Amino acid sequence: MKKIKVYVLTCVGIIILAILCFLPLPVYLETVGKAVNVADYVKVSGKTDKTKGKLMLTYVSLGRATPLLYLTSYLDKYTSRVPEEEISGNESDSEFDRVQTYYMNDAVNQAKAVSLRLAHKKYRQEYLGIYVMSILKNSTFKGKLEIGDTITAVNNKHFKSTADFMNYVRAQKRGTSLEVTYLRKGKQKKVVGKTVKLPGTNRSGIGISLAERSRIISSTKIKTNMDGIGGPSAGLMLALQMYSQLSGTNLKLGRNIAGTGTISSDGKIGDIGGIDKKVIAADRAGAKVFFAPNNPVSKDEKKVDPQAISNYQEAKNTVKKSNLKIKIIPVKVITDAVTYLSKNK
Template sequence: MMKKKKFFGLTALAIVLLGILCFLPLPIYVETVGRAQNVAQYVKVADKKDNTKGSLMLTYVNLVRATPVIYVASFFDKYAARLPQTQVSGSDSDSEYERIQNYYMQDAVNQAKAASLRLAGEKYQQKYLGIYVLSVLKDSTFKNKLMAGDTVTAIDGHYFTQAKDFISYLEKTNTSKKVTVTYLRKRQQHTAVGKTIRLPGTSRNGIGISLAERSQIVTKENVKTDMKGIGGPSAGLMLALQMYSQLSHEDLKLGRKIAGTGTISADGTVGEIGGIDKKVVAAQRAGATIFFAPDNKITAAQRKADPQAVSNYKEAKRAAAEYKLKLKIVPVKNITDALEYLKKS
């Protein structure tokens, strides 16, 4: 009987230890090579998908919260990077971080629509919907009232047409003034009451949220996307190229497999992203022969924060050389750079 008790005790202890090793979340994320996906599967124009030969591919990294097992295993992956939680999600919870990434993807889709419609000569309007809540400061009186993912539509019954007017209204209020916030959560309207605070490190008043504008592209052109399972803003450039190709009825691929990354703005400006050294590997694994990489000048502020900082293009070139990749790395500052390259090559 004693031996059986000892056996079951040791078995229970082993199960607990195994559970800790496999499931205990650490304040670390592991980033490694993800995949390259044909953007055509996510985009419809006039209710039709693009079935022409070749592909325009978005690329993404695999980013997972480390457990002891994942952390140790990452040292056997030459592409893996271990990132502190503060660098990835700050003080946000995993669910808050996911909602923020979903917002960035929604915004990337909107900006890609605007850029592609403009290039195709189609009319559109960018309709302001409200303020998207990215996070709520711990000292905010709206903590546990507002949450990441909410859309603020009005303050004290005042509706605004741009974020700067919302900010200006709050700046003019007195500290500790009671305000009523109207917001949407899961398409349902709610209100919350709290007081303004002096924003940390400033002389301005506010309600203590980090925010971004939420908008919608309104056009007669039927451009739809389904980006479920993909977050972040880095697919913007490739989404815009795919949308433009379908809107203009211009085959940019010519049977080629073309990958890339970068944020996009309505005016076509391409922005820097993270993890590009892993994205070029994903692109080659998917058979890409061309890879578009953002090539923006490093600012003085960036250089001060990181003296070793380089542009995405240089980082991609360095990774391609290190890993002996054969795809062509093409620098882009604007979507027109990518279009000109594809039309001439």
């Protein structure tokens, strides 16, 4: 009898331990990630940058919480507990990963365009189609299209821009049957659905949220391998690394330089999340300078969060609170960073 009791208690203990360690919660833990040398991910004209110093991209570590990890996260002051819906919405983990991969590919694309233009190299941007970011519940294409598909034509009509695609679809009456041609894993497929009323509007559409997919074509070859890193926030540092190699300008001069921010084809630097953790990662990696987006907080953002501050201010606050020695440099466009590195040697 005693042996049975011990056996039962042991089994219960194992079950409880398994729940604590492995049961996924609807919460993600966001904490300090790493700062890595962008030169390890970029080749220009087949060559890797071997000069001294580093231009470093930074990223946060993001993982799903278990009961044990959730409890122990309170022991780390740099860990944030973020509800699942704020991270992935209604997407599955695989769908979330595909969206993050798109963001990284787009960041690489924009960085190529910006760096080639700054270095006075010829290039052109080829429009490839519409990247499916999400699908509404009332869409007749739900279960047919998937997040990550690239729409290349509608009713065999190809488009030169996302705006042309949207205008064509909006012009169709509600309930109109449309044949959509798309690419999935490199294979072309077709599917038929109908236009539906878009929530909160009087317009018709196919019920997807979308992003433009394109590629940069240039005689100067730029190759990247960003396996394992997702999201758009590496855009600025990728562009700086590419420009440095394309122009033959040594921006590093032996220094360790980090930063973050999205980048658009006109060189503007966009805001990102988790900048406090990225500053910590950069400091731990030995960076002496950190570029932070310095865009004003909009009125709409203030309405949602009266305490909202700019990325730059949050980065400054992190340095002060954690007593760091890293220098925070505000940037709004890529030339702000290039000018700073050129003048402060």
